[in-house]
Amino acid sequence: MSTPTVTVAESVVEAGAFAGRDVTVRSSAVLDLNAVRVRLMSNMEDFPGFSYFADFAEPDAAADYEVVCVDLDRDPYDVSLLEAAADRTFRSKRFRTGFYLVHFFGDPAYLITRGNRFHVFGRRLEKTVWPYFVKHILTMYAADHGFxxxxxxxxxxxxxxxxxxxxxxxxxxxxxxxxxxxxxxxxxxxxxxxxxxxxxxxxxSAMRVRSDDCFRDIIERRNLTPHIESGDYVASPYELFDGRxxxxxxxxxxxxxxxxxxxxxxxxxxxxxxxxxxxxxxxxxxxxxxxxxxxxxxxxxxxxxxxxxxxxxxxxxxxxxxxxxxxxxxxxxxxxxxxxxxxxxxxxx
Known part of the structure; x- marks a missing residue:
C-alpha cells in the first residue's frame, strides 16, 4: 500500500469560464484502480474521500480521468453560475436534488463535465467519490476498452x-x-x-469491517481505528491480509x-x-x-x-x-x- 501525496503548495484548476472563479486545489492524489488511474483533487486540505482507496500512483503520474471536488463551505461560488453550467444529463439533475446514486444522498451538488474531468461543487463530497465517481468511471472505462x-x-x-x-x-x-x-x-x-x-x-479498495467473529482477531492484532461515524473499522486489504x-x-x-x-x-x-x-x-x-x-x-x-x-x-x-x-x-x-x-x-x- 502506498500513501497518498497531499499537495503542500496550492495549485489551480481553471474553472472560471463556467464557475466564475478557478478552483484552488489544496489536496491531490492519483488513485490507482488497476486498469485505470484517476486524479482526485479537492479544495479542502484534509479531504475524507482519499480514505476509500488502497493504491496510489506517483503524484506526477498520468491519469485517465480527473475528479475535482469543491466544497462550497471552504470556498464560496455563485450557485446561479454553477446551476447554469451544470450538465444537462439525468445524473446531473439527480445531483442537484441531492440524490447521487442508488441509496446515496447528500446536499445538492452541481456536476460539470469537461471531457475526462469531472467538477462537482457541493458539501460533504466524499459521499460522491466512492458511491458514484468510481462506479461511473470503471463502467465507462469498461465500455471503452472491451471489459x-x-x-x-x-x-x-x-x-x-x-x-x-x-x-x-x-x-x-x-x-x-x-x-x-x-x-x-x-x-x-x-x-x-x-x-x-x-x-x-x-x-x-479500503474495506469497512465489523468487530465480529470474522474480523475481531484481525482488528485487535492490527489495532485498527474505528470509523468516526459508523463504529466499523476501515482498513486496506494489505493490512487485513498481510500484503497477500x-x-x-x-x-x-x-x-x-x-x-x-x-x-x-x-x-x-x-x-x-x-x-x-x-x-x-x-x-x-x-x-x-x-x-x-x-x-x-x-x-x-x-x-x-x-x-x-x-x-x-x-x-x-x-x-x-x-x-x-x-x-x-x-x-x-x-x-x-x-x-x-x-x-x-x-x-x-
Missing part, C-alpha cells in the same frame, strides 16, 4: 487462477473472501472487478455466496444459465448501480452505439461464465474444516 464491470469480490489460488464471488446483500461475500484469504488465498478484489476474456482485474494480494487472475470459478444457516449446507454446482441470470441482476454494474442512463449519455445518446456497447458487455459476461465452474455456496466459512474443504474443491483442477 465488463462487475460488482464482485475475488481471490487467487496458489496456482494463480482465481475465484469470483457474487451474491446478494448479506449473502456472505465478505466473510467468504476474508476466510479464503485466511486459508491461504490471495486477495484480488472486495467490490469492483473488471473482466475481459476470462481474466479478472481487481480494484484494491494480486492484481489479476484467470477466472477458474464463479461462486454465488448465499449463506443461510436455516437451509441445507454445501457447495453445489450451478448451471451456466442460472449463473448468467444471477450475474446480470446482482453483479452487472450497469444494472446494480443504475448506470444505464449514464452509459447511454456516454455513448452520445446514440441507440446503436449503446446497444452495441451493452451487448459486448453481455458477451464478455457470457464468455466468463462459460469458461468457469459455477457454484452456489451455503457454507460456514468460519468453520476451518469447512473452509479448507471448500478451498480444496475450488483449487482442484
Amino acid at each position: 465488463v464491470h462487475l460488482k464482485a469480490a475475488g481471490f487467487a489460488h496458489p496456482d494463480g487462477t482465481g475465484t469470483l464471488l457474487l451474491g446478494r446483500q448479506g449473502g456472505g461475500k465478505t466473510v467468504f473472501l476474508a476466510q479464503a484469504c485466511a486459508g491461504g488465498a490471495d486477495f484480488l478484489a472486495n467490490t469492483h472487478t473488471l473482466v475481459k476474456d476470462g481474466v479478472a482485474h481487481g480494484v484494491h 494480494t494480486v492484481k489479476q487472475a484467470a477466472v477458474r470459478n464463479i461462486v454465488i455466496a448465499d449463506f443461510d444457516p436455516r437451509r441445507p449446507q454445501g457447495l453445489e454446482p450451478v448451471s451456466d444459465q442460472a449463473t448468467t441470470a444471477f450475474l446480470e441482476q446482482f453483479s452487472s454494474a450497469v444494472t446494480m448501480y443504475g448506470l444505464k442512463d449514464d452509459l447511454y449519455t456516454h455513448c452520445g445518446n446514440d441507440l446503436d452505439h449503446y446497444t452495441r456497447t451493452y451487448e459486448h458487455m453481455r458477451e464478455q459476461a457470457t464468455r466468463l461464465v462459460s469458461g468457469a465452474r459455477c457454484f452456489r455456496a451455503n457454507v460456514d466459512m468460519l468453520d476451518e474444516s469447512v473452509r479448507d474443504a471448500v478451498l480444496s474443491t475450488l483449487a482442484a483442477a
